[in-house]
Amino acid sequence: xxxxxxxxxxxxxxxxxxxxxxxxxxxxxxxxxxxxxxxxxxxxxxxxxxxxxxxxxxxxxxxxxxxxxxxxxxxxxxxxxxxxxxxxxxxxxxxxxxxxxxxxxxxxxxxxxxxxxxxxxxxxxxxxxxxxxxxxxxxxxxxxxxxxxxxxxxxxxxxxxxxxxxxxxxxxxxxxxxxxxxxxxxxxxxxxxxxxxxxxxxxxxxxxxxxxxxxxxxxxxxxxxxxxxxxxxxxxxxxxxxxxxxxxxxxxxxxxxxxxxxxxxxxxxxxxxxxxxxxxxxxxxxxxxxxxxxxxxxxxxxxxxxxxxxxxxxxxxxxxxxxxxxxxxxxxxxxxxxxxxxxxxxxxxxxxxxxxxxxxxxxxxxxxxxxxxxxxxxxxxxxxxxxxxxxxxxxxxxxxxxxxxxxxxxxxxxxxxxxxxxxxxxxxxxxxxxxxxxxxxxxxxxxxxxxxxxxxxxxxxxxxxxxxxxxxxxxxxxxxxxxxxxxxxxxxxxxxxxx
Ligand code: 6PG
Numbered sequence: 472x473x474x475x476x477x478x479x480x481x482x483x484x485x486x487x488x489x490x491x492x493x494x495x496x497x498x499x500x501x502x503x504x505x506x507x508x509x510x511x512x513x514x515x516x517x518x519x520x521x522x523x524x525x526x527x528x529x530x531x532x533x534x535x536x537x538x539x540x541x542x543x544x545x546x547x548x549x550x551x552x553x554x555x556x557x558x559x560x561x562x563x564x565x566x567x568x569x570x571x572x573x574x575x576x577x578x579x580x581x582x583x584x585x586x587x588x589x590x591x592x593x594x595x596x597x598x599x600x601x602x603x604x605x606x607x608x609x610x611x612x613x614x615x616x617x618x619x620x621x622x623x624x625x626x627x628x629x630x631x632x633x634x635x636x637x638x639x640x641x642x643x644x645x646x647x648x649x650x651x652x653x654x655x656x657x658x659x660x661x662x663x664x665x666x667x668x669x670x671x672x673x674x675x676x677x678x679x680x681x682x683x684x685x686x687x688x689x690x691x692x693x694x695x696x697x698x699x700x701x702x703x704x705x706x707x708x709x710x711x712x713x714x715x716x717x718x719x720x721x722x723x724x725x726x727x728x729x730x731x732x733x734x735x736x737x738x739x740x741x742x743x744x745x746x747x748x749x750x751x752x753x754x755x756x757x758x759x760x761x762x763x764x765x766x767x768x769x770x771x772x773x774x775x776x777x778x779x780x781x782x783x784x785x786x787x788x789x790x791x792x793x794x795x796x797x798x799x800x801x802x803x804x805x806x807x808x809x810x811x812x813x814x815x816x817x818x819x820x821x822x823x824x825x826x827x828x829x830x831x832x833x834x835x836x837x838x839x840x841x842x843x844x845x846x847x848x849x850x851x852x853x854x855x856x857x858x859x860x861x862x863x864x865x866x867x868x869x870x871x872x873x874x875x876x877x878x879x880x881x882x883x884x885x886x887x888x889x890x891x892x893x894x895x896x897x898x899x900x901x902x903x904x905x906x907x908x909x910x911x912x913x914x915x916x917x918x919x920x921x922x923x924x925x926x927x928x929x930x931x932x933x934x935x936x937x938x939x940x941x942x943x944x945x946x947x948x949x950x951x952x953x954x955x956x957x958x959x960x961x962x963x964x965x966x967x968x969x970x
Pocket of ligand 1: 583607608609610677680749750751752753754856857
């Protein structure tokens with residue numbers, strides 16, 4: 472695809488010029504692509520037109536109707552939707568069909584749609600258009616200067632879209648580190664495979680994002696309440712951690728936030744913010760998905776619960792009065808040792824959250840026959856997205872070394888790390904428990920790790936309980952697993968029968 476600005480036609484049409492649509496449009500223009508734009512809100516259209524003029528790069532054409540919008544494109548026409556998830560996606564597609572969309576034309580949903588809706592839409596419109604999806608991570612700044620893109624749909628449609636998405640996506644250098652906007656590098660636009668897989672991968676990205684954020688907040692809570700450091704001091708701890716294995720966007724912004732003073736009082740800003748977490752739903756989708764498919768993601772799911780628990784503020788205030796804690800004081804004599812333990816606990820728990828996310832992708836990939844490529848996915852998250860971190864290069868290396876890795880924790884590099892840092896993790900969980908500071912993420916990750924390294928779990932007893940009250944049967948360790956047994960528990964004498 473030529474992206475010469477002198478080309479008469481627009482390369483792509485953008486429907487929806489709100490925060491994300493406008494930013495993606497300006498990014499496309501920066502990269503010399505011509506964009507036709509439409510928005511029912513005329514103010515959005517005007518704002519994009521004005522900002523596009525300042526760039527003087529690709530051409531922006533503001534359109535007042537979908538018919539006009541389609542007339543500016545060459546076949547196959549590429550139309551990107553930057554609109555909220557939900558029914559509106561179908562309403563806009565139906566309007567596009569009425570305006571003359573043809574079967575070879577490509578419609579890309581760049582919203583945060585539920586992946587199963589994306590699959591249903593691809594099927595619904597398969598004879599009328601090519602439905603494609605691209606999940607965008609990185610918020611407004613990412614969309615403007617280099618997001619991570621998770622694209623899915625037909626391989627043929629991808630060929631038409633790829634040059635544009637590769638150009639606008641975030642880039643990394645040969646060491647896997649992000650490069651500044653408009654610099655050359657490996658693109659973080661990842662084609663994940665068949666329809667729905669891109670939105671699914673983004674959903675898991677968000678589940679991991681929830682866990683990453685929650686784990687950082689738990690460490691902050693401990694340092695604040697148990698060790699009594701100031702937000703600024705904790706910010707300094709995170710700044711230091713950002714130089715090592717925990718280097719990531721979320722650690723970086725946390726340090727920045729913690730050093731910010733309030734604008735109208737003399738307090739740290741974080742102390743003035745109400746402790747009720749919001750959520751738009753992608754973390755819950757991840758948790759539901761993991762429960763439905765039977766692939767445990769306890770740390771991700773605990774992070775969703777932690778947000779829900781935080782929102783029960785009035786109930787927690789009652790609890791604060793009537794539930795008295797019996798705790799032990801924290802030994803603060805060796806502060807740097809405690810801080811190092813927290814660092815290792817955060818690293819290990821973070822690793823578990825990623826292991827859970829990749830496991831969920833693996834299970835769903837097998838179920839849907841997607842053949843997700845985990846090297847590409849980890850590499851695609853190294854820049855632009857919210858969970859970008861240097862540690863993602865290690866994950867990519869692990870899957871490159873062993874593509875059929877059963878679990879990320881089993882990769883030699885990570886198994887060694889867990890061994891080296893494990894005692895600190897255990898001490899942190901134990902200290903937080905003795906001091907009464909909740910650590911649902913960090914402690915659930917430790918239980919996950921301990922469960923994953925237990926060759927034998929007490930599920931033998933559980934199976935016997937199920938058989939006792941419900942005749943649900945069990946398998947024996949000395950017989951084939953497919954052979955089912957039951958005890959006549961109410962008989963005397965009891966007998967075991969094969970079912
Ligand atoms: C991203 C973010 C983005 C958004 C979340 C917020 O990758 O750019 O994940 O998608 O910030 O959806 O989600 P919550 O409101 O649920 O925290």
